[in-house]
Amino acid sequence: MGAATAWRLAERGVSVIGVDQFAPPHPLGSTHGLTRLFRVACLEHPALAGYALAARELFRELEARTGRRILTETGGVFVGAPDSQVVAGSREAARAAGIDVEVIDADELRRRYPQQAGVLDTDVAVLDPNAGVADPEQYLSAALEAATAAGARLVTGTRVRSVDVDKDGVTVTTGAGRLRARQAVVTAGAWLDTLVPSLPLDPIRSPLTWFAPRQGEGFGIADYPVFIRQLPDSTIVWSHGAREGEDVKVGLGDIGVDHPRIRADELDRGVSPAETAELSAVVSRVLPGLDPTPSRVQPCMITRTPDGQFLLGRVGPRLVVGGGDSGHAFKHAPAIGEVLARAVLDEEQVLRTDFVDPLRFGAP
């Protein structure tokens, strides 16, 4: 969110300094691990289709400017009972956005995607041709390159200790000294509430997990599209094809699932087999072509809000925030940067922002 905001502001000629405690891209926050699902028919909220379409254009612009490959469109398959959150939500999002999606029955699903086991006769699948896989590290590098090319200054390896607002501007106190600015945009991911307290945020741990195909075929990025499947017990499982030399990433949905709140600075970066036991059991049942013992696990974090939607916009005359990613913000990142840049400059928004207003739960 911060990289895109720096880019969109610098592009408009605004004087920008971006500060990060690490050196992005890095594996210590929420934006790492080689792949993220990109979808346009976003079941989390019908208005997010507009964000995804705007983000896709900006991803393509970054690719053209930097020569980096960010987004690979593979199509997406959203499976479950017709009235399940995954199927009904994706269809509703597609309808609201005017996107054409195909709906296929269980037999056709089994025929086209034999990697999926245990499909019920009553299951259906929604096919979104716009879905795909986006690369977080390539995106971050491209956005930061575009930001610096447009004049932004980046200060990395420097922790922000506080952001103090007064009537004339903000003082950002870092480990390396103080910065003075007219406004601050705080996009600190799982650390956001340490800099802007009282926002309704719940950071949780959510590891990235990869599984090796048993046969080495059928799970390449070209033959295995982005999948989200809701099982009869409501468990949501997602996966997508592996890039050359990588294994298949699989995960469980976090919506409605209880997770202990964490402090980002104290994230346990170890990995225990117990933590991945539930995911391994699901992989055995629904993706028997994969070895259910993870080949790799990498810690990551999600920052939840009470309604599962982001917090994007102005919280005070000198302060804009971007956060509360709720586990689905990466695909929208450059569009989020554009929304935050418009918020800083009090420009009219093109995308709908009422459902992401950071003040919708009250003032921080």
Ligand SMILES: Cc1cc2nc3c(=O)[nH]c(=O)nc-3n(C[C@H](O)[C@H](O)[C@H](O)COP(=O)(O)OP(=O)(O)OC[C@H]3O[C@@H](n4cnc5c(N)ncnc54)[C@H](O)[C@@H]3O)c2cc1C
């Ligand atoms: C397992 C998993 C799977 C996911 N899958 C998807 C997916 O398929 N599709 C999708 O769209 N999204 C997905 N997401 C969500 C997505 O990855 C996040 O929404 C997104 O990466 C959040 O970006 P961010 O900019 O908010 O946070 P971050 O990338 O963490 O950025 C915050 C930055 O702020 C810096 N920072 C924090 N505090 C300070 C400080 N005091 N001083 C200086 N710097 C500071 C941090 O170092 C960090 O670089 C997934 C997330 C997880 C965990």
